[in-house]
Amino acid sequence: MEWTLERLSQFVAVADCGSMTQAARRQGRAQSSVSMAMGLLEVDLGLELFHRAGRSVRLTQAGEVMLLEARALLSQAQALDLRARELSQGRTAKLCVAIDEALPYPPIARLLQELAQQFPALELTLLNGTAAEVARYVQSGQAELAIQFDRGPTDVQFAQHYVAAVPQMVFVSRGHELAKCHHITREDLVSYRQLVMHIEGAEDLVISPRIWRSESFYVLADMLADGIGWGILPRNIAQAPDIEPRIVALDCPELKLPPLAVRMLNLQGAGLGEEAIWIEQRLATLLKSS
16 A cells, blocks of 8 residues: 555545545645545545545545544654654653652642643653652662652652642541540540551651551551541541541641641652653642642
8 A cells, every 4th residue: 555644634634624625725735636645545545535526525434434543543653753853852751650649639630631741752651659669669760750748758869859738637437436526635635546657767646655557548547437546647538538428537726737748759860851840840739729
C-alpha cells in the first residue's frame, strides 16, 4: 500500500467537513487536489470510503471503520513527533513519581489530568505506597520524585520541598466511650488506647501509655473505625466513604494540631526538570484550593 499520513489527514478533514470543497479550504489546498488524494487513497486501500452526491460526501460503512483507524494513526504520529522534539531538546522524556497513598485523591487526580495535557510526550510511571515506601523508591533510584506527608526529618541524601498542608484532627469510632463526650481533655485521652502513625525514626504525638502503631493511615483509620482506639488522622482520610460514616471528630481544645505538611523529595544533587517543577507548583495550588 502507498497511502501516506498526509492523505489520511485529508481523509479525516473530508469526513469531518462532509465536503471535499470545505476540507480543501480548511487545509489551504485546491479542491481538485483533495478529490484526487481521496481517489488515490481509495485505490491504495482497495475500499470505497465515501458515497458522493454532488458536492457532499458521506462515509460508507468501510469509511467509518477506516476513519477510526486513521484518527488513531494520526494521533500516534503526533505523539512520536512530540517525543522526538522533546528528546532533540534534551528534555526529560521519562519520569517516575512515587505518591503517598494517603494524600487527598481529587487533587492528585486533577494533577495527573493536567500533567497529561501539559506534557503530552512525557512517559510517566506512578508508584504508590506508604510515606516510608515512597521515600525508599527515591532512595533506591526507582523513582525520581516522591510526594508524601511529612513524617519528620529525612535522610541527608534527600532534598525536600514543602508543597502544602492538610488539616488533621482527633477521631474516634461513633460507638467509642469518648464519642459520648462534648469536650475532651488530654487526661481523657490518656485513659484510652491511642492509634499512632509510625515510621522508622519518626512518630506522631503520643499521649496515651497504651498505643498501637501502623505505617499506613488507611490501616490506622480502619482500626479506629472498628473501635480499637482513638487517633489523629488527616481530614481527607477521615472523609473516605468507608470511614466517614463510622467515626466522629473529637473536640479537644488542649490539642492544637498543626496542619500536616505535604512535601516532595528527590535525591540531593539531582536537578529538577521542567516537569518536576511544574508538578510541585501545580500540586501546591490544587491542595490549597481543595
